[in-house]
Amino acid sequence: MSDLLETAHPRPEVLAAFEGATGFMPVDEGLALYAAAVTAARRTGLPVLEIGTYCGRSAILLAAAARETGTVALTVDHHRGSEEQQPGWEYHDPTLVDPEVGRMDTLPRFRRTLHAAGLEEHVVALVGRSPRIAALWGGRLALVFIDGGHTDEHATADYEGWAPHLAPDGLLVVHDVFPDPADGGQAPYRVYLRALAEGFEEVSVTGSLRVLRRAAG
Numbered sequence: 001m002s003d004l005l006e007t008a009h010p011r012p013e014v015l016a017a018f019e020g021a022t023g024f025m026p027v028d029e030g031l032a033l034y035a036a037a038v039t040a041a042r043r044t045g046l047p048v049l050e051i052g053t054y055c056g057r058s059a060i061l062l063a064a065a066a067r068e069t070g071t072v073a074l075t076v077d078h079h080r081g082s083e084e085q086q087p088g089w090e091y092h093d094p095t096l097v098d099p100e101v102g103r104m105d106t107l108p109r110f111r112r113t114l115h116a117a118g119l120e121e122h123v124v125a126l127v128g129r130s131p132r133i134a135a136l137w138g139g140r141l142a143l144v145f146i147d148g149g150h151t152d153e154h155a156t157a158d159y160e161g162w163a164p165h166l167a168p169d170g171l172l173v174v175h176d177v178f179p180d181p182a183d184g185g186q187a188p189y190r191v192y193l194r195a196l197a198e199g200f201e202e203v204s205v206t207g208s209l210r211v212l213r214r215a216a217g
């Protein structure tokens with residue numbers, strides 16, 4: 001079913017910026033995310049939205065896709081890091097702690113990264129908790145990319161909060177989907193199964209990245 005996605009490819013300088021950015025997405029998954037964003041934005045003319053900005057690695061690709069299609073990329077994060085990114089945990093990066101506040105703050109690195117990539121104009125950062133922003137949100141979206149907190153509480157809230165804002169024919173993308181518990185946490189996988197049960201269809205599988213299509217109607 002991958003013929004449902006356009007074969008869009010980011011410009012070389014965009015790919016280089018992505019590869020140089022701090023974050024958690026391999027190149028093959030990034031290319032699939034980019035193609036999904038271009039496809040969904042062209043199809044609907046609407047913005048694309050990410051939950052889980054971190055330092056802007058995947059946001060570079062969404063912003064570049066928005067630039068190519070004349071829309072905008074929205075990216076949601078409280079910028080204080082997920083559970084596994086806190087001091088003492090597996091994915092903690094001490095260079096991302098604000099020494100004055102004594103907590104993680106990924107917003108400055110994100111801003112520098114998008115500025116250096118020349119993509120600042122194509123992205124709007126929404127700083128806050130995902131469910132709070134989702135509850136205020138009124139607009140339709142071309143694509144929702146769930147890459148935020150990895151607990152069931154957070155992943156479920158992201159799905160429940162944002163999937164209803166998808167346009168008919170919009171795309172839902174879920175990262176860190178691991179059917180085998182030995183490969184990673186199961187919350188994104190459970191969200192993926194729930195989306196399939198609720199009428200989404202699978203469009204593509206790349207590593208742990210799943211692209212789903214909301215059946216129109």
Ligand code: SAH
Binds near residue numbers: 023078
């Ligand atoms: N997309 C990024 C990785 C995101 S990591 C990349 O390409 O590298 C997950 C991010 O989700 C973290 O920055 C964390 O602060 C954020 N996050 C976790 N739970 C959240 C919530 N409930 N609301 C907003 N942001 C959240």
Ligand code: MG
Binds near residue numbers: 024147175176
């Ligand atoms: Mg992820």
